[in-house]
Amino acid sequence: MSQTSNYGRDDGPMDQLIRAFANLPGLGPRSARRIALHLLSRKDSAMKPLAHALDHAAETIRTCSACGNLDMADPCRVCQDTSRNARTLCVVSGVSDLWAIERTGAYKGRYHILGGLLSALDGIGPQDLRIASLLERVRHDGFDEIILALAATVDGQATAHYITDRLHGNNSGNQAVKITRLAHGIPVGGDLDYLDDGTIATALKSRA
Amino acid sequence: MSQTSNYGRDDGPMDQLIRAFANLPGLGPRSARRIALHLLSRKDSAMKPLAHALDHAAETIRTCSACGNLDMADPCRVCQDTSRNARTLCVVSGVSDLWAIERTGAYKGRYHILGGLLSALDGIGPQDLRIASLLERVRHDGFDEIILALAATVDGQATAHYITDRLHGNNSGNQAVKITRLAHGIPVGGDLDYLDDGTIATALKSRA
Numbered sequence: 001m002s003q004t005s006n007y008g009r010d011d012g013p014m015d016q017l018i019r020a021f022a023n024l025p026g027l028g029p030r031s032a033r034r035i036a037l038h039l040l041s042r043k044d045s046a047m048k049p050l051a052h053a054l055d056h057a058a059e060t061i062r063t064c065s066a067c068g069n070l071d072m073a074d075p076c077r078v079c080q081d082t083s084r085n086a087r088t089l090c091v092v093s094g095v096s097d098l099w100a101i102e103r104t105g106a107y108k109g110r111y112h113i114l115g116g117l118l119s120a121l122d123g124i125g126p127q128d129l130r131i132a133s134l135l136e137r138v139r140h141d142g143f144d145e146i147i148l149a150l151a152a153t154v155d156g157q158a159t160a161h162y163i164t165d166r167l168h169g170n171n172s173g174n175q176a177v178k179i180t181r182l183a184h185g186i187p188v189g190g191d192l193d194y195l196d197d198g199t200i201a202t203a204l205k206s207r208a
Numbered sequence: 209m210s211q212t213s214n215y216g217r218d219d220g221p222m223d224q225l226i227r228a229f230a231n232l233p234g235l236g237p238r239s240a241r242r243i244a245l246h247l248l249s250r251k252d253s254a255m256k257p258l259a260h261a262l263d264h265a266a267e268t269i270r271t272c273s274a275c276g277n278l279d280m281a282d283p284c285r286v287c288q289d290t291s292r293n294a295r296t297l298c299v300v301s302g303v304s305d306l307w308a309i310e311r312t313g314a315y316k317g318r319y320h321i322l323g324g325l326l327s328a329l330d331g332i333g334p335q336d337l338r339i340a341s342l343l344e345r346v347r348h349d350g351f352d353e354i355i356l357a358l359a360a361t362v363d364g365q366a367t368a369h370y371i372t373d374r375l376h377g378n379n380s381g382n383q384a385v386k387i388t389r390l391a392h393g394i395p396v397g398g399d400l401d402y403l404d405d406g407t408i409a410t411a412l413k414s415r416a
Binding site: 061 | 220221222224225227228229231232233234235239241242243244245246247248251254255256257258259261262263264265266268269278279280302303304307
């Protein structure tokens with residue numbers, strides 16, 4: 001019997017619903033069953049609003065052709081916003097990183113979403129990411145600063161290295177664009193005792 | 209800014225989708241954002257199948273008027289199955305408990321779903337559960353045995369007590385129906401060292 005099947009029977013709409021939920025990230029057969037039962041006992045107050053939200057989002061939300069953000073408009077509202085600094089570009093891995101930076105309110109420039117990170121293990125190469133369009137954008141729009149806001153992981157740092165190399169090659173002849181990265185250090189509210197040695201050493205080295 | 213809002217902006221289809229997911233049991237704003245992004249990057253392979261599964265389940269799945277089970281047919285396929293023993297009734301709290309018992313394959317009788325447990329704290333009284341229809345069913349269908357397969361919690365045992373009292377009152381005059389409960393004891397595969405004292409004491413007392 002399949003893990004997601006509720007009875008040992010033919011595959012009904014209940015099994016299909018549970019399987020669709022069980023395939024979502026962070027959910028398994030048990031949580032999918034719980035969600036399916038929750039929805040079926042609240043058809044009008046929860047199930048129909050969710051189905052409507054899915055349909056509505058699938059129809060209206062598209063990928064911004066400039067930066068790769070998800071929005072109802074193309075170019076997206078971040079790209080259209082003329083009050084934002086058009087001379088600074090922040091390169092992030094995914095839309096959730098853009099959201100995380102937007103929630104801080106500390107950045108008012110443009111974004112470029114790579115759609116992932118280079119990963120030898122997962123077989124993700126430069127052609128799988130939006131790197132060509134990044135180079136094209138930098139060549140065409142002429143930014144003063146490019147912030148590589150990528151994860152402090154092996155893949156994130158390898159991606160930052162690769163992009164830095166390509167951008168430097170790209171700018172040979174033009175004035176060199178300034179490439180910066182997020183600072184490494186102690187997280188705000190972080191307790192020294194719980195931090196890894198690498199972070200503490202970096203924070204000491206970069207002290208100001 | 210709301211916890212579920214991705215930007216500090218007006219409420220778009222993305223925010224509505226994230227909020228609909230964040231309201232599901234076991235999910236919060238962060239997992240809802242992750243699921244929404246997962247779906248939007250897989251519109252055809254994940255988002256549309258989920259929306260279709262929701263619509264299809266909402267249209268086709270109904271509550272069985274006899275036992276309270278969720279199924280495409282009313283009466284449900286468990287109630288319709290003439291190969292099952294119609295003289296034994298298993299009383300469970302919810303549909304997920306029925307599924308759990310069905311997965312074992314160890315029970316081949318009928319079910320009655322209460323739709324919850326009596327709870328003084330949550331203000332759930334007998335009129336909120338399908339107890340009246342249980343009494344009516346027992347009076348009308350005449351079972352040999354009623355298994356109260358309810359949780360070994362305060363609420364579960366209070367509900368079992370209440371139903372036992374009502375069934376005994378119900379059957380004054382008729383032949384007395386046999387009322388049983390699930391055995392308490394050591395879970396199969398359970399290590400004595402990790403079990404609570406009450407379970408071990410009960411298992412000792414009920415040794416066979």
